[in-house]
Amino acid sequence: MLRQYELVERVKGYDPEADEALLNRAYVYSVQKHGTQKRASGDPYFSHPIEVAGLMTDLKLDQQTIVTALLHDTVEDTLATIEDIEKNFGNEVARLVDGVTKLSKIETLTENERAAENLRKFFLAMSEDLRVLLVKLADRLHNMRTLHFIRSEDKRRRIARETMDIYAPLAERVGMYEYMREMQLLAFEQLEPEAYATITGRLAQIRSQEGGQVDAIALAIKQALAEAGLKVEVSGREKHPYSIWRKMAERHVSFEQITDIMAFRVITNNDEDCYRALGVLHTTWQMIPGRFKDYISTPKSNGYRSLHTALIYENSMRMEVQIRTREMHRLNEFGLAAHWAYKQGGTKPDGEVGWLRDLIEIVDASHDAEELLEHTKLAIYQDRIFAFTPKGALFQLPKGATPVDFAFAVHTDLGAKAVGAKINGRHMPLRTPLNNGDVVEIIKSDNSGPQLSWLGFVVTGKARAAIRRAVRQKERSEVAAIGRKLFEEICERLPSKIGKKAIDAAVERLKLEREEDLMVAIGSAKLDDREVMEALVPGSTSALPDPDSWPRQERAISIKGLTAGMAFQLAECCHPVPGDRIVGLRRPGKGVEVHAIDCLTLANGVDADWLDLSWGERSQGAVGRLRAVLYHRPGTLAEMATIFAQNHANVVNLVLAQHDDPFHTYDVDLEVKDLVHLTRILSALRASDAVAEADRI
Numbered sequence: 001m002l003r004q005y006e007l008v009e010r011v012k013g014y015d016p017e018a019d020e021a022l023l024n025r026a027y028v029y030s031v032q033k034h035g036t037q038k039r040a041s042g043d044p045y046f047s048h049p050i051e052v053a054g055l056m057t058d059l060k061l062d063q064q065t066i067v068t069a070l071l072h073d074t075v076e077d078t079l080a081t082i083e084d085i086e087k088n089f090g091n092e093v094a095r096l097v098d099g100v101t102k103l104s105k106i107e108t109l110t111e112n113e114r115a116a117e118n119l120r121k122f123f124l125a126m127s128e129d130l131r132v133l134l135v136k137l138a139d140r141l142h143n144m145r146t147l148h149f150i151r152s153e154d155k156r157r158r159i160a161r162e163t164m165d166i167y168a169p170l171a172e173r174v175g176m177y178e179y180m181r182e183m184q185l186l187a188f189e190q191l192e193p194e195a196y197a198t199i200t201g202r203l204a205q206i207r208s209q210e211g212g213q214v215d216a217i218a219l220a221i222k223q224a225l226a227e228a229g230l231k232v233e234v235s236g237r238e239k240h241p242y243s244i245w246r247k248m249a250e251r252h253v254s255f256e257q258i259t260d261i262m263a264f265r266v267i268t269n270n271d272e273d274c275y276r277a278l279g280v281l282h283t284t285w286q287m288i289p290g291r292f293k294d295y296i297s298t299p300k301s302n303g304y305r306s307l308h309t310a311l312i313y314e315n316s317m318r319m320e321v322q323i324r325t326r327e328m329h330r331l332n333e334f335g336l337a338a339h340w341a342y343k344q345g346g347t348k349p350d351g352e353v354g355w356l357r358d359l360i361e362i363v364d365a366s367h368d369a370e371e372l373l374e375h376t377k378l379a380i381y382q383d384r385i386f387a388f389t390p391k392g393a394l395f396q397l398p399k400g401a402t403p404v405d406f407a408f409a410v411h412t413d414l415g416a417k418a419v420g421a422k423i424n425g426r427h428m429p430l431r432t433p434l435n436n437g438d439v440v441e442i443i444k445s446d447n448s449g450p451q452l453s454w455l456g457f458v459v460t461g462k463a464r465a466a467i468r469r470a471v472r473q474k475e476r477s478e479v480a481a482i483g484r485k486l487f488e489e490i491c492e493r494l495p496s497k498i499g500k501k502a503i504d505a506a507v508e509r510l511k512l513e514r515e516e517d518l519m520v521a522i523g524s525a526k527l528d529d530r531e532v533m534e535a536l537v538p539g540s541t542s543a544l545p546d547p548d549s550w551p552r553q554e555r556a557i558s559i560k561g562l563t564a565g566m567a568f569q570l571a572e573c574c575h576p577v578p579g580d581r582i583v584g585l586r587r588p589g590k591g592v593e594v595h596a597i598d599c600l601t602l603a604n605g606v607d608a609d610w611l612d613l614s615w616g617e618r619s620q621g622a623v624g625r626l627r628a629v630l631y632h633r634p635g636t637l638a639e640m641a642t643i644f645a646q647n648h649a650n651v652v653n654l655v656l657a658q659h660d661d662p663f664h665t666y667d668v669d670l671e672v673k674d675l676v677h678l679t680r681i682l683s684a685l686r687a688s689d690a691v692a693e694a695d696r697i
Helices: 004-014 020-034 047-058 063-071 082-089 091-100 111-128 131-145 153-173 177-191 193-210 213-227 241-251 271-284 326-339 354-365 369-380 403-410 412-417 452-456 461-492 500-509 515-523 529-536 636-646 675-687
Strands: 233-238 262-268 307-312 318-325 384-388 394-398 418-423 426-428 438-444 568-570 582-586 592-596 609-615 622-631 650-660 663-672 691-696
Touching: 004 020, 004 047, 004 063, 020 047, 020 063, 020 082, 047 063, 047 131, 063 082, 063 091, 063 131, 082 091, 091 131, 131 153, 131 177, 153 177, 177 193, 177 241, 193 233, 193 241, 213 233, 213 262, 213 271, 262 271, 262 326, 271 307, 271 318, 318 326, 394 403, 403 412, 403 418, 403 438, 403 461, 412 418, 412 438, 412 461, 452 461, 461 515, 461 529, 461 675, 500 515, 500 529, 622 636, 622 675, 636 650, 636 663, 636 675, 636 691, 663 675, 675 691
Parallel strands: 262 318, 384 438, 568 592
Antiparallel strands: 233 262, 307 318, 384 394, 418 426, 418 438, 582 592, 582 609, 622 663, 622 691, 650 663
């Protein structure tokens, strides 16, 4: 553990103008507040924030970041408050500490929901100041180094999984590869202990058998480059166990079949020498086709720049080689942290990083805990391809990305209006996976919107979040419109006229925020007629019959506009129900067909006499047809049937119309009382998690 004077000397070593008194106060404050608290290792708890501060000094970060590291656990684990931190150390440090601090435990949240809310808070703080991320990564790295002291295996695995899924990819995204590799290795040891032991054992065996082979190959590379007049530094290493294991899993091969377990790094003086060194290596040893990548001319989204190639050495041995300048190497190992200027007058990153803006959009759009965690993982994993706009703008996307993902990457509005795409000048379906170097032109329409079916093929978190948000907004507006119609029908049954004042009072009584929420609640069947009537006019439901005593609906239909005794039938193309506007079609020698006014049969034109019809006062009951798109998982069909039963509707016919994984589409014929009854059932279906879409057909 760093002593107080050692920490101060480290900071003063790279920032002579640092406030020594501030650093001393923060060190003492942390020690005093954590007091006698112990870690699982038995060490004093304050040793953890001090070690995190030490990691920050390795990155030569400013004094506010060092103080934040010293104080980052005081609010969460001691009696100190954000107000105390602000009073003693200033607003900037308090803001950073608050960004790193988890939310206090809320009993109503599940573990997943709590993790998601903490993640949401962290991302929003990170978007305002990237130092929050740097402290959090150092905090997680030190916790991983001491993870083996935790007795509970389940807790160790949960922390390791979170590290592997969230924090290691985040470290990669900001270019902190040293942090990423160590986090992955420590998490791998907990998640796959047998694989870890096997691979580390095999690496040790190879090391003992082959002695200094890595050093010998590094020397051969250096000599070949020296003969070409290049002054370089060459270092070699074995790939770390997690990297080898992932390659084994992806390629479905054994350890013996992994031939490129050694990697070498060539450090040059300038960009020109990087390409000259590449030429020398490719003429000295055979290169492996398809393994060359130029991240100097086309850097990764985190700023990473280097040349990558793979060569065949003697005895068919494969090796990877990275070629970069000294400045590239410094930035590549420490990423955004290396950009951080600690000198007076230096500029700091403003957080306007493309992927980070996407991440914040996802945070805003995510509906629940599962969705946020899913989208976050999709957004920060790194297996990527490059695609271009027709004007040459470059966008990085995950492998498997489609034109829809590309459109949302360019701009959310472009994605929402996409109706087609040209890939390399050819019209292609929106679900077509993109390849490296594709030129993508998005065809848009202002009258279009995101389709639910797109969720079956998009792969980016930004696209999925935007599509789900748009679909939810559309459904909400439709449900609100239905709710308003039902609300008007409810108001007609009340003894007095309902004005704005009564509606506002009802919203307050029902503990809703605004009038639209009331309409959505009515349209989605979350409130029944009695609840709404009672909220609008207290005491108005006392004389109404109990809904449980309602008899099973019976079909009794009369239609105005027909001659007495004239035969008629309800058309099966549109299935009109009482409440629909209707017309009759009369053909010679046949009865009258009753159609809904918006039936497509009428729009297409028919050779028949038209009759102006309306429902009689005693009309009650008909068969309505609807189409429901259900998620393909156990129990969804049963949930739909339960909704029908709860709404006193009898199923006459049920047909599986389409199977388009992950959805099943059903056409359902239902006996309903009238249009209001059918609308209620549609609202209940749309409100169900089992149903993706529900419409009348």
